[in-house]
Amino acid sequence: KIVIEPIFEKEFLPMSYGFRPGRGCKDALREVDGYIKAGYTFVVDADLKSYFDTIPHNLLMRQVEQRISDGELLNVIRLFLEQEVMDGMERWTPTGGTPQGAVLSPLLANIYLHPLDKLVTDAGMKMVRYADDFVILCENRTRAEDALRLVREWTEGNGLTLHPDKTHLGDCSQRGQGFEFLGYRFEAGRRWIRRKSIKALRDKVRGMTRRNRSGSIGFIVDDLNPMLRGWFNYFKHAYRTEYREIDGFIRRRLRAVLLCRNKIGGLGIAENAHRQWPNAYFAEMGLFTMHEARVLACRPR
Numbered sequence: 001k002i003v004i005e006p007i008f009e010k011e012f013l014p015m016s017y018g019f020r021p022g023r024g025c026k027d028a029l030r031e032v033d034g035y036i037k038a039g040y041t042f043v044v045d046a047d048l049k050s051y052f053d054t055i056p057h058n059l060l061m062r063q064v065e066q067r068i069s070d071g072e073l074l075n076v077i078r079l080f081l082e083q084e085v086m087d088g089m090e091r092w093t094p095t096g097g098t099p100q101g102a103v104l105s106p107l108l109a110n111i112y113l114h115p116l117d118k119l120v121t122d123a124g125m126k127m128v129r130y131a132d133d134f135v136i137l138c139e140n141r142t143r144a145e146d147a148l149r150l151v152r153e154w155t156e157g158n159g160l161t162l163h164p165d166k167t168h169l170g171d172c173s174q175r176g177q178g179f180e181f182l183g184y185r186f187e188a189g190r191r192w193i194r195r196k197s198i199k200a201l202r203d204k205v206r207g208m209t210r211r212n213r214s215g216s217i218g219f220i221v222d223d224l225n226p227m228l229r230g231w232f233n234y235f236k237h238a239y240r241t242e243y244r245e246i247d248g249f250i251r252r253r254l255r256a257v258l259l260c261r262n263k264i265g266g267l268g269i270a271e272n273a274h275r276q277w278p279n280a281y282f283a284e285m286g287l288f289t290m291h292e293a294r295v296l297a298c299r300p301r
Helices: 005-009 025-037 057-065 071-081 105-122 141-157 195-208 217-235 243-261 269-276 279-284 290-298
Strands: 042-047 085-087 090-092 126-130 133-138 168-171 179-181 184-187 190-193
Touching: 005 105, 025 126, 025 133, 025 179, 025 184, 042 141, 042 179, 057 071, 057 105, 105 126, 105 141, 133 141, 133 179, 141 168, 190 195, 195 217, 195 243, 217 243, 217 290, 243 269, 243 279, 243 290
Parallel strands: none
Antiparallel strands: 042 133, 042 168, 085 090, 126 133, 179 184, 184 190
16 A cells, blocks of 8 residues: 555545545535535435445456556555455455455545546536545536436446435435435535434444443443544534433433442332432543533634
């Protein structure tokens, strides 16, 4: 990767943000916000079906060979792509896709989509891409329909497929016509936290607050805090959120751990737990609360 990346970084366009030096999700989200505020509200939200598993090796290598002439290096890339896969008791050599979790895979995925980036940008359209997740923002519906047609033609000609149920076109300034991108939902002129993002957080908290978990409650709080801060820092720019509800859910999970350890049961468990371990108890333990963090973040400096 150290050898190959600089060669292609010079070619990649500014609208590509995924797995690139000095770029990230927040930069991509700011770019999308800027286009929407500038009136580009008709959005093509494209979903490539199983992208990393379906990149055709022959077409990918053809693109790589346009920039790399060293035969030995090309052979290394081919060997990387053609690693044998174990499926049950059978071994087979894939003709498409990049090995999951490998360092080189995201770079090769960016290389393969670079011609699409160029095609859309040269057509004067506003595209923001993070790996295989991308949106095209247009000033009117006709332009957005043209963009979708352009993307569909390119994908069909390059061995890829747009997911029919997950590819949408709509005016994100209107309710019910929003789109999802990098954990957020853009709708009615606002940026909201996607429902799936909240569910993923709750699932993570559940896993970290199992009733039979070892360690003191202080230890569990210390374990939770970095994860909660990181989540909040990513989603703090959402318009309206369920921060209070999330905080309440986390405290209920912690109370359930305490109830289990103290073998407390019977009627009115929740009420008794709240009395015995009020919100102030967890505040004294240093539990990160998203509502308070949001209030502080919104205060004028």
